[in-house]
Amino acid sequence: MEQFIQPINLIGPSLLVPLLPLLGFILLTFFGKQLKTFGPWIASLLVLGSFVLSVYIFSSLGNENNLDYDLFTWLRWGDVSLNFGILIDPLSLIMLLVVTGIGFLIHLYSIGYMHHDEGFVRFFAYLNLFIFFMLLLVMGNSYLVMFIGWEGVGLCSYLLIGFWFTNDAYNDAAKKAFIMNRIGDLGFLLGMFLMLFYLGGLDYATVLGSASSMEKGAPILVAITLLMFVGAMGKSAQIPLYTWLPDAMAGPTPVSALIHAATMVTAGIYMIVRSNILYSLAPFTLEIVMWVGVATSLFAAIIGIKQNDIKKVLAYSTVSQLGLMFAALGLGAYTSGMFHVVTHAFFKALLFLGAGSVIHAMGGEQDMRRMGGLWKYIRLTAITFLIGTLAISGIFPFAGFFSKDEILAAAFHHKIVWVLLSVSSMITAFYMFRLFFLTFFTTFRGTEEEKHHLHESPWTMTLPLAVLALFAIGAGFLGMPSVMHMPHWFNGFLAPVVETSKTILGESHHVDHSTEIMLMLVATALAISSIVIAYVFYISKKSIPESDEETKGFAKWVSNKFYIDELYDRVIVKPVMVLSDIFHVVVDKLIIDLFVNASAWMVGFTGRTLRLVQTGNTGFYIFVMVIAMMVLLLIQLVQ
Amino acid sequence: MLSLLLLLIPLTFSIVIWFTKGMVSRAAALVGTIIQLAFTAYCYNVFLEAGNKPFEYIYQMAVKPNLVFHFSMDGISMLMVLLTNLLLPLIVLAGFSRYTDKANVFYSLMLLMQMALNGVFISFDAFGYYIFWELALIPIYFIAFIWGGQDRAAVTLKFFIYTLAGSLLMLFGFIYLYTYSPQNSLDWEVLRANPICSCEQGWIFWMLFAAFAIKIPIVPFHTWQPDTYKTAPTQGTMLLSGIMLKMGTYSLIRWLLPIVPDGFKEWQYVAITLSVIGVVYASVIAIMQRDIKKLLAYSSIAHVGLISAGVFTMSRVGLQGSLVQMFAHGVNVVGLFFCAEIIMNRTGSNQVEGIGGIRKIAPRFAGWFLVIVLASVALPLTNGFVGEFMLLYSVYGYNTWLSVFAGLTIILGAVYMFRMYQKVVLGEPMLENMQFEDLKWNEQLVLGIIGILIFALGVYPEPIFELTEPVLKTLTP
Numbered sequence A: 001m002e003q004f005i006q007p008i009n010l011i012g013p014s015l016l017v018p019l020l021p022l023l024g025f026i027l028l029t030f031f032g033k034q035l036k037t038f039g040p041w042i043a044s045l046l047v048l049g050s051f052v053l054s055v056y057i058f059s060s061l062g063n064e065n066n067l068d069y070d071l072f073t074w075l076r077w078g079d080v081s082l083n084f085g086i087l088i089d090p091l092s093l094i095m096l097l098v099v100t101g102i103g104f105l106i107h108l109y110s111i112g113y114m115h116h117d118e119g120f121v122r123f124f125a126y127l128n129l130f131i132f133f134m135l136l137l138v139m140g141n142s143y144l145v146m147f148i149g150w151e152g153v154g155l156c157s158y159l160l161i162g163f164w165f166t167n168d169a170y171n172d173a174a175k176k177a178f179i180m181n182r183i184g185d186l187g188f189l190l191g192m193f194l195m196l197f198y199l200g201g202l203d204y205a206t207v208l209g210s211a212s213s214m215e216k217g218a219p220i221l222v223a224i225t226l227l228m229f230v231g232a233m234g235k236s237a238q239i240p241l242y243t244w245l246p247d248a249m250a251g252p253t254p255v256s257a258l259i260h261a262a263t264m265v266t267a268g269i270y271m272i273v274r275s276n277i278l279y280s281l282a283p284f285t286l287e288i289v290m291w292v293g294v295a296t297s298l299f300a301a302i303i304g305i306k307q308n309d310i311k312k313v314l315a316y317s318t319v320s321q322l323g324l325m326f327a328a329l330g331l332g333a334y335t336s337g338m339f340h341v342v343t344h345a346f347f348k349a350l351l352f353l354g355a356g357s358v359i360h361a362m363g364g365e366q367d368m369r370r371m372g373g374l375w376k377y378i379r380l381t382a383i384t385f386l387i388g389t390l391a392i393s394g395i396f397p398f399a400g401f402f403s404k405d406e407i408l409a410a411a412f413h414h415k416i417v418w419v420l421l422s423v424s425s426m427i428t429a430f431y432m433f434r435l436f437f438l439t440f441f442t443t444f445r446g447t448e449e450e451k452h453h454l455h456e457s458p459w460t461m462t463l464p465l466a467v468l469a470l471f472a473i474g475a476g477f478l479g480m481p482s483v484m485h486m487p488h489w490f491n492g493f494l495a496p497v498v499e500t501s502k503t504i505l506g507e508s509h510h511v512d513h514s515t516e517i518m519l520m521l522v523a524t525a526l527a528i529s530s531i532v533i534a535y536v537f538y539i540s541k542k543s544i545p546e547s548d549e550e551t552k553g554f555a556k557w558v559s560n561k562f563y564i565d566e567l568y569d570r571v572i573v574k575p576v577m578v579l580s581d582i583f584h585v586v587v588d589k590l591i592i593d594l595f596v597n598a599s600a601w602m603v604g605f606t607g608r609t610l611r612l613v614q615t616g617n618t619g620f621y622i623f624v625m626v627i628a629m630m631v632l633l634l635i636q637l638v639q
Numbered sequence B: 001m002l003s004l005l006l007l008l009i010p011l012t013f014s015i016v017i018w019f020t021k022g023m024v025s026r027a028a029a030l031v032g033t034i035i036q037l038a039f040t041a042y043c044y045n046v047f048l049e050a051g052n053k054p055f056e057y058i059y060q061m062a063v064k065p066n067l068v069f070h071f072s073m074d075g076i077s078m079l080m081v082l083l084t085n086l087l088l089p090l091i092v093l094a095g096f097s098r099y100t101d102k103a104n105v106f107y108s109l110m111l112l113m114q115m116a117l118n119g120v121f122i123s124f125d126a127f128g129y130y131i132f133w134e135l136a137l138i139p140i141y142f143i144a145f146i147w148g149g150q151d152r153a154a155v156t157l158k159f160f161i162y163t164l165a166g167s168l169l170m171l172f173g174f175i176y177l178y179t180y181s182p183q184n185s186l187d188w189e190v191l192r193a194n195p196i197c198s199c200e201q202g203w204i205f206w207m208l209f210a211a212f213a214i215k216i217p218i219v220p221f222h223t224w225q226p227d228t229y230k231t232a233p234t235q236g237t238m239l240l241s242g243i244m245l246k247m248g249t250y251s252l253i254r255w256l257l258p259i260v261p262d263g264f265k266e267w268q269y270v271a272i273t274l275s276v277i278g279v280v281y282a283s284v285i286a287i288m289q290r291d292i293k294k295l296l297a298y299s300s301i302a303h304v305g306l307i308s309a310g311v312f313t314m315s316r317v318g319l320q321g322s323l324v325q326m327f328a329h330g331v332n333v334v335g336l337f338f339c340a341e342i343i344m345n346r347t348g349s350n351q352v353e354g355i356g357g358i359r360k361i362a363p364r365f366a367g368w369f370l371v372i373v374l375a376s377v378a379l380p381l382t383n384g385f386v387g388e389f390m391l392l393y394s395v396y397g398y399n400t401w402l403s404v405f406a407g408l409t410i411i412l413g414a415v416y417m418f419r420m421y422q423k424v425v426l427g428e429p430m431l432e433n434m435q436f437e438d439l440k441w442n443e444q445l446v447l448g449i450i451g452i453l454i455f456a457l458g459v460y461p462e463p464i465f466e467l468t469e470p471v472l473k474t475l476t477p
Helices: A008-035 A038-061 A090-113 A120-139 A143-161 A170-197 A203-212 A220-236 A244-250 A253-262 A265-272 A276-280 A283-305 A312-330 A332-363 A379-393 A399-411 A413-441 A448-453 A461-478 A489-505 A511-538 A555-560 A561-613 A618-638 B001-016 B022-050 B075-097 B103-122 B126-135 B137-147 B154-180 B188-193 B196-214 B225-231 B233-259 B261-287 B292-312 B316-347 B361-374 B383-398 B400-425 B441-459 B462-475
Strands: A067-077 A080-088 B057-060 B068-071
Touching: A008 A067, A008 A080, A008 A120, A008 A203, A008 A413, A038 A090, A038 A120, A038 A489, A067 A143, A067 A399, A067 B196, A067 B316, A067 B383, A067 B462, A080 A090, A080 A120, A090 A120, A090 A265, A090 A332, A090 A461, A090 A489, A120 A143, A120 A253, A120 A265, A143 A244, A143 A253, A143 A265, A143 B196, A170 A203, A170 A244, A170 A312, A170 B383, A170 B400, A203 A276, A203 A332, A203 A561, A203 B137, A220 A276, A220 B383, A220 B441, A244 A253, A244 A312, A244 A379, A244 B022, A253 A265, A253 A312, A253 A332, A253 B225, A265 A276, A276 A489, A283 A312, A283 A413, A283 A555, A283 A561, A283 B137, A283 B261, A283 B316, A312 A332, A312 A399, A312 B001, A332 A379, A332 A399, A332 A489, A379 A413, A379 A461, A379 A511, A379 B001, A399 A413, A399 A511, A413 A511, A555 A561, A561 B154, A561 B261, B001 B022, B001 B068, B001 B103, B001 B196, B022 B075, B022 B103, B022 B137, B057 B261, B068 B126, B075 B103, B075 B233, B075 B441, B075 B462, B103 B126, B103 B137, B103 B196, B103 B233, B126 B137, B126 B233, B137 B154, B137 B233, B154 B196, B154 B225, B188 B316, B196 B233, B196 B261, B225 B292, B233 B261, B233 B316, B233 B462, B261 B383, B292 B316, B292 B383, B292 B400, B316 B441, B316 B462, B361 B400, B361 B441, B383 B400, B383 B441
Parallel strands: none
Antiparallel strands: A067 A080, B057 B068
């Protein structure tokens, strides 16, 4: 171990990275009133500080060195001790940069977006707390520390979805998110128990070390990876635990951008990439991950077609894109999945913030049927939004093109998966341009009052849009396909993380250059045809989605999200509630208490009965005595 | 001598308070409990440095039967004494914002209770232990009976008779042990060193278990508990749920496990299954509870069910986890009942449905309440997580499927707690002209201290491990 010199002098900065936002949370919570409007600026600057530190660590660490150290023992019993420690390696560095970078931009954006809100300061306190937990999640050196962040971001998600807490529908959405995540967390927890029991620890070094000595497909590894994947399903909104994410749009739009698109929901992908050795050793789980991803990607994309709330469309598109990432992981293309996490973080944050800017301009309206023609009123928002839309649709040279192409290329050897993912991407291009055309083109369909109110957002909001737009254009060049004869920086940077997996999985299915070009052309053709269809529908024909009552047949099923929420309600929620009452009224009050009261009654009855014997009548006593003596005599005789 | 002082300080104050009046009574109670807390802190330091020697006290009775009063101290006892004497000032302080009728009697009983609880935790002979165990029942019975709410006569009677019946079985078990154990002694160390024939440990296990299971309570011996928690005045409920039920879980570790180890092993599977069923059963019931205090009562059954399950695994992690969780649960449940009390006082309603909107009017209260709710649903970095993680892991070590079942608690706990929090605290106010004064100084102080404890032990539980590890080494292989 001696040859790996620990860059000790980075420990301080690396600790500050999560501590700065935590400090912000504490300051804003306890001194929010005194800080007044400075509070949000302080919060934003602290996150900027974390970002700068992350860049510093990034530049001084590179991808050859890791920073791995324990701070203190958190839990211990017998010979087991579970430490609280930090690990910074290429994978966490990427996440650090994304979280703090986009985090800062969204903080800045929120200063403009939220400044009318009476919970202005509270909002930033929660955002800072979120950043803190998210950083713990990606910086921990063990699954236990990851779990702290994992549950912590769930809490922040709860707090921010239910940010406007006087609205009970929002509170329901918040509660739903937390509980669905908890279902996943149980899987995570049990996965940790198995690791602790069979692999001898929870820190990555121990777990991955002992796993690599096990044979491929060992049942215990399959069990562990499946359980952990249940956790990922909850956090990253995969079938069947995805229904909380669309509801989570109840939160303020910057929250949707930061938590429910760019960072928190990708935690599941981060977790799997972090445990890539485990997953590579459990091919069965990889298969499951792939199919869940494909199914989610397609299913959510279909629902996306019939949504009319601008944020709901983006929400389903997030679910769909996350599915795409899981499909990539399931194919063993860990770095491609991670690459899509990064590009998606940029363009989806951009899209959500753009939607926020639209909603801001519309004075709170979110229904696309009441928008239209916004291009000329909010030009900057519209242009950046177009960039985001092109990026998510996978048009060259926008970021989404590169990462999506990589995933599709990895899927090519698995023809059905490739077809399904291509279809899903095609649908994505369609509904995204449907969204774009309905919102920004043809004529304005809102009220006069709304029209009067239309305005471009302040600089704190447009600056983040512009910066994110630049990344949505440029981030793809971090990972150029081999056909372009340029270095794939991203894969190179992450190479140390997935090295072992590469050898476990064997030769990956490399497509040759001509196939790759063919694949790109097919994908682009599909995307462009989708755009054309959307254009015909929503611009040439100027059709506007019908009102909810008029929707019929299959379309009604789609727009009602296939009634999955209703199904869960009938099959799980209601029965549990009934069971609760049955347990309380029947089992507790009737059955158990019956025994308790019966024993009390027995005592009373015995007392009452025996009392009758004590009559005080001497004749009776003598009579009983004689009888008893006779009985005793009889017994003697018989024996 | 230190042991005796731990008993004498509350006893003295209990007597003194009886002769005071009104406001002075509770002030005196606060002073008394704080002195006791300070003394406990001193004891803690002494214990860390010098071990149990300064606490040893044996009083041998001159006549037959051969009975002793033996007080001593070890890590587990120290932890429970710390918990008791830490919570008492908070419980007294919680009463500062309301008027209590006959305050001198109330607080005098409370301090008497404190003495009895301390006695239970430092007794190392079954005779003294039993006396304190029963003594603790008397003040809490009167507190619940005199200051209680609806149906208090029936409810407290059921509580009293039920727990007394259990205790009598335990007494019978101890008498049997005394008579038939080789040494004719009830001293803990003697009993432990000379266990009775393992053929008889089975039924003695059940004798003792009955008393503890009722006190904890483990399902199905729990039906006295929700009504009692609801009816008792909230400070009484805090005593019951925060400390008194820990007498049961403490006794599992102190008496049941070391004295009848073979019986323990023999019936382990029944006890652990009952405990785990109780966890899920009580959690499910809590979901639809209409009464706030009863909801908390059922949630408490679920939590202590997991604690006893951990003890019954007989593993190091289970015992360690149960000790951490006993402390954490004590702190958290007192906080939860205090919040319930504040809500009920201010709004006049004890229903989950139909309040709402508190956060809008009293954000500080809502914030602290949320912190305690989070600790109760075992969010990492709160004290609730440390214990729950270890306990669930210990159940996992015993049986995989049982741990999956017990693990449902993390989902169900979130369901009932967040449902309650949402209905009561969030949303728009549903009561007409709702007034809800934000935290008063004493409430702020109590909740603040509880909040600090929640995070301090959640981030750094090491002191508890340090304190209890040496004892646990002797209890488990």
